[in-house]
Amino acid sequence: MKKIRLLQKHSLFCLLIALCILMGGIAAEELSPEERGLQIAQAAWEGDTGYGDSISELYMTLRLGSGQDAKRELRIRTLEVSDRETRAMVIFDTPADVRGTALLSHSFTDKSDTQWLYLPEIRREKRIAGGGRSGPFMGSEFSFEDMSSQRVEKFTYKYIADEVLNGITCHVIERYPVEKGSGYTKQVAWLDTKHLRVQKVDYYDRRSELLKTLSSHGYEQHEEKYWRPTTMEMLNHKTGRSTLLEWRNTKFNNGFTTRDFEPNALRNAR
Amino acid sequence: MNIRFSAPALIFFFIGGMMYISLNATAGEFQGSITSESRFFPVAPLYPEQHGHNLSLSLQGKYRHDWPSRNEYIVFSPFLRLDQHDNLRTHADIRELYWHKSASKWELRLGLCKVFWGVTESQHLVDIINQTDAVEGLSSTPKLGQLMLNFSWIQDWGTFDFYVMPMFRERTFTGRRGRFRTPVPISDNETHYESSAREWHTDFAIRYSHYFGNWDVGVSHFSGTSRSPRYLAHIFGIAISSDSPWANLTGGRIDSPLIRLLSSIPTARLIPYYDQIEQTGIDLQYILGEWTLKLEAIHRSGQERTYTAATGGIEHTFYSVFNSPIDVTAILEYMWDSRGSHALTPMQNDFFFGTRIAFNDVQSTSIVSGTIVDAATGSTAFGIEASRRIGSDWKASIEARIFANIPSNDILTTIHKDDYIQAKLTWYF
Numbered sequence: 154m155k156k157i158r159l160l161q162k163h164s165l166f167c168l169l170i171a172l173c174i175l176m177g178g179i180a181a182e183e184l185s186p187e188e189r190g191l192q193i194a195q196a197a198w199e200g201d202t203g204y205g206d207s208i209s210e211l212y213m214t215l216r217l218g219s220g221q222d223a224k225r226e227l228r229i230r231t232l233e234v235s236d237r238e239t240r241a242m243v244i245f246d247t248p249a250d251v252r253g254t255a256l257l258s259h260s261f262t263d264k265s266d267t268q269w270l271y272l273p274e275i276r277r278e279k280r281i282a283g284g285g286r287s288g289p290f291m292g293s294e295f296s297f298e299d300m301s302s303q304r305v306e307k308f309t310y311k312y313i314a315d316e317v318l319n320g321i322t323c324h325v326i327e328r329y330p331v332e333k334g335s336g337y338t339k340q341v342a343w344l345d346t347k348h349l350r351v352q353k354v355d356y357y358d359r360r361s362e363l364l365k366t367l368s369s370h371g372y373e374q375h376e377e378k379y380w381r382p383t384t385m386e387m388l389n390h391k392t393g394r395s396t397l398l399e400w401r402n403t404k405f406n407n408g409f410t411t412r413d414f415e416p417n418a419l420r421n422a423r
Numbered sequence: 424m425n426i427r428f429s430a431p432a433l434i435f436f437f438i439g440g441m442m443y444i445s446l447n448a449t450a451g452e453f454q455g456s457i458t459s460e461s462r463f464f465p466v467a468p469l470y471p472e473q474h475g476h477n478l479s480l481s482l483q484g485k486y487r488h489d490w491p492s493r494n495e496y497i498v499f500s501p502f503l504r505l506d507q508h509d510n511l512r513t514h515a516d517i518r519e520l521y522w523h524k525s526a527s528k529w530e531l532r533l534g535l536c537k538v539f540w541g542v543t544e545s546q547h548l549v550d551i552i553n554q555t556d557a558v559e560g561l562s563s564t565p566k567l568g569q570l571m572l573n574f575s576w577i578q579d580w581g582t583f584d585f586y587v588m589p590m591f592r593e594r595t596f597t598g599r600r601g602r603f604r605t606p607v608p609i610s611d612n613e614t615h616y617e618s619s620a621r622e623w624h625t626d627f628a629i630r631y632s633h634y635f636g637n638w639d640v641g642v643s644h645f646s647g648t649s650r651s652p653r654y655l656a657h658i659f660g661i662a663i664s665s666d667s668p669w670a671n672l673t674g675g676r677i678d679s680p681l682i683r684l685l686s687s688i689p690t691a692r693l694i695p696y697y698d699q700i701e702q703t704g705i706d707l708q709y710i711l712g713e714w715t716l717k718l719e720a721i722h723r724s725g726q727e728r729t730y731t732a733a734t735g736g737i738e739h740t741f742y743s744v745f746n747s748p749i750d751v752t753a754i755l756e757y758m759w760d761s762r763g764s765h766a767l768t769p770m771q772n773d774f775f776f777g778t779r780i781a782f783n784d785v786q787s788t789s790i791v792s793g794t795i796v797d798a799a800t801g802s803t804a805f806g807i808e809a810s811r812r813i814g815s816d817w818k819a820s821i822e823a824r825i826f827a828n829i830p831s832n833d834i835l836t837t838i839h840k841d842d843y844i845q846a847k848l849t850w851y852f
Contacts, residue, residue, distance in 0.1 A: 215785055223785050224815060248815040249851030251787075252454065253485075267634075275566075277539040280639050284713040285742035285750055292785035336743070359746075412527060416634065417575070417582055421525060423487060423496075 190310030190326040197349035198305045204379050206232045206409040214397040215293050224248075225291050231302075232409045237262045239302050240414035244422050245291075255419050262306045265332075271419035278416045287336025294365060294387040294396040296336055299356075307331055308340070315346065318353060322346045337364075348372075350380045365389050376405050455484035458849040464602060466840045472600050478507040483518075495524045497534075500568075504559070509601030512558045517568045530575040535568030538586070540630060540643060542708040542717045543734045545756045545775035545795065546768075549704035549719045551645050552586060552628060558595035561603060561838075562806055562822060567592045581633030588626040591648045594695065602841045607656075610692040615655060616648065617699045617725075624648050624699070639708040644701070649726050651767060652695035658688060700725035714739050717756070726767075732760040736775070752779040758795075769834040772798045786811040802835060803827045818849045 184192065213225040226246040233239055243256045253273035260266045271278045286298040308328035316325050323343040330337055339357040344350060350372050358364040371383035385398040412418060460479040468475065481504040489496040500519040506512035521534025538552035553566035570590045576583040593611055597604040618624040626647025633640055702723040709716040720733040736756030744751050753776075760771035774796050782788040792807040805827070810820035822845040829839040 217785060248787075248812055249454075249456075250812055250818045250849070252851070275539050276537045279542075280634065280708060280710060280715075282710050282713050282715050282738075282740060284740060287743055288750060289748050289783045292783060292787065334742070410527070412577065415577075417577070417632075421496075421523070421530075423489065 184312075186312045187310060189312035190328070191305070193312060193324050193326055193344060193349065194305050194308070194310050194328065197344055197351075200349055201379060202233065204233065204376065204405055206230070206407050207403060207405050208407050209403040210401045212399040212401065213291070213293055213295075214399075216395045216397065218394060223292070225293070227291075230407075230409065230413070232411065232414050234259075234411055234414075239304075240411070241302070242414055242419070242422060253423075255422050257414060257416060257419055258301070259414070260302050260304070262304060266301070269416045269419060271416075271422070273420075276420055278419045280416070284334050286332070286334050294389045294394055295398065298330075298335060298337075299367070299387070313341070316343070318343050321352060323352055324349075348380055350382075363390055373403075375403060379405070453484055453486045454852065455482065456849050456851045457482050458847055460845060460847050462602075462843050462845045464841060464843045466842050468602065469606075469837075469840050470599075470604070473602055473604075474508045474600065477509070477602070479512065480505045485519075493524070494526065495522065497522050502565075506601070509558075509598045511596060511598030512601055514558065514595060516556065518566075519568055528577055530573075530577065532571070532573040532575075534570070536571050536573060537566060537568065538571075538573070540632075540641060540704070540706065541719050542639065542641075542706050543719045543736065543756055544717075544738070544754050544777055545736070545758060545793070546734055546770055547719075548721045548732055548734055549641070549643060549706045551643075551650055551702060551704070552588070554592040554594055554650050556595050558597055558601070561824060562808065567595070581631055584628075584630045584632070586626075586628040586630075588628070588647065589623065591622040591624060591626065591697070593622070593697075594650070594652060596695075602843070603838045605654075605693060605837055607691050607693045609654065610657065610694055613657065613694045614652075615694055615696040617697065618648065622648075637710045639706075641704075641706040643704045643706075645704075646701050647699065649698045649700045651726075652697050653726065653767065654693040655696050656691065657694050658691045698726040713742070728762065728765075730761045730766075732758075732766075732768075732771075734758045734770075748783040750781045750783060752777075752781075754778070764832070769797070769802075770795065774798060786813070797833070800828070800830050800833060802829045802833050804835065816851045818851070820847045820849075821845070822847070 208228065208230045211227045211229055213227070215223040215225070217223060224247060228244045228246065230242045230244075231239060232241075239260045241258050241260070245251045245254045255271040257269045257271070258266050259268075265283045268281050268283070269278050270281050286301070287296050289295070290297050290300050308330055310329075311327045313325040313327055316323055323345050326342050326344065328340045328342060330340075336358065337356050338359055338361050341355040341357075342351055343353040345352055351369055353369070354367040355363055356365040356367070366388050367385060368388075369382035369385045372380045373383055374380050381400060381403055383400050385400075386395060387398070388395040458481045460481065462477045462479075464475050464477075482502065484499075484501045486499040487496055498519045498521055500517070501515070502518050503515045504513060517535050519535055519537055521532050521536050524531045539550055540552070541547045541549040547564070552571070553569045556565045556567050559565045569588060569592060572587045574585045576585075593614055596609040596611060599608050616622070616624070624647060626645070628643065628645040628647075630641060630643035632642075700723055702721055704719070704721045707718045715738040716736075717738065718733065718735040720731065722731050723729065734756055736754060738752060738754045740750055740752040742750050756775040756777075758770040758773045758775065760766040760768060763771055775793060776796075777793040778791070780790045788809070788811040790807065790809045792805075794806075795804045796802070803826070804824070806822065806824045808820055808822040810818060812818050823843070825842045826835060826839045829835045
């Protein structure tokens, strides 16, 4: 009897363990769509961070319809300061009337961005208030929001499905902006399952209507790890206008320090 | 055409030109802009020698050459204006010509430089390093290049800037035939200084600046030649000096009873007098969401009686108004001066209301307006400017300025007939 009991006890224990493992396994497989969406976003972010610093030239073509184009050239420098903070400096080269103008932003995970605008004519760096993130960036189809860093914390997520897009298997996730100043109610993003690179994003405006679609192409790998697109095209479905963004001469490990991203460094930027 | 150059300007132009030529052979490029300006004055002028319409052409250049491995660069920014009627407005200046070196904890600048301090929009009280190129106009406030040695000591907890300025630049003044002039012409050939070293007095300044969370803070002190002059009356070959009892009759102001009396005497003229002053300034800015709070205050001694002046206000931007891409910024500021009606400035008890409408379109169309109203007298100065880019290398703007309700004892009375409409076209190269 005793032996049986012991055995029973033992098997009960085994059963419990097996049950735990099983339940754990089920739990892993049965992540809620929200958790799965967040997991994908986090993995994509982690695969994309830790690069230290970067510098890129940006060529924008604003397609205004009827064959008219407007061009903008700018340079972007970024620095990862910590897990919580990223800094970016944008220097405008054309159009000529804004030549030398520069924008510095310190982005944080847990608070709103700090921004300075540099006006070369009077050599003044001006701290600017937040907001206006939904407005167009230099008259293009990209908003300031689209141009800023897409940190994980800026959205809540929902996994929708896996889907083949242009021959590439992608996770489709919906993301909902957290900040109330956002111009969007929803974004639907296609990330390829292999490298979690954003292939396409649909943007839904405040009335939940499809407003814009972003397509990213020509991914190149840097430092044997970081994938960066060479072209991004934003199409506005309501106006028919589009903006082409070309990234060139992206370089990492430039030895930037926080000091290069302070407001008083703006006047030395070139 | 009579182009006036002061001797130092000529020297620097020569050096600058040589530097430009020698460097141009190696690398770098010269960029800049050429602007044509046409002003129309609808009201008949106060003085017969003034004109109802004026054309002007200006050139602003910039050359920069870097030595990245040495963390050094030089900048050369010349400026030239040709004016149809006012031979004093036809002038040249070197806005910048300096050598810059930076290290991890410090920066050094040597040469003719530009410095801007402050946060407010209606006026810039704290900003004192560079002389105002007053002949340029009322709306923009271009500054003359200031010769200096500027050392910046940069720490995590803020930046200290030290300035040593061995040479003073006189303010520029409108000539007899130009609009926005004084009743009695100002003669800068006979400028008086408190310092016996005259324009070669060495001025010093120090400034601490940093940002803390949503705060931007600046504290500064300037010791040296005042950038804004008082005016002495010069009549029948006699200058009424600052220590004579007569000097007080002018009150240093261009609109004092004595000066108005003098304006009827053809040989009379005003002579700028530059005091030695001590000025402490503070500038603060606080950002709260889409709101910005601003304050600038100064305390100045050495220019007649000691005084305090301040400008403070709020700024708010309404983004994407009515679901359009248009942003509208509203600014309300108040300007105060402890000297009251004895102030050398018209902004002693005045409100400023400004708006900026940014259309955020491909041509960066914007409309900026500002109204200054004296709280006591109701005298009003209103200005509006609309601008947009044309293509990628051109920019056009239209500006209007109107003066209303100017009482005869207001400094602005000397220009109250100078309402104007201006069209500008700029080409960038």
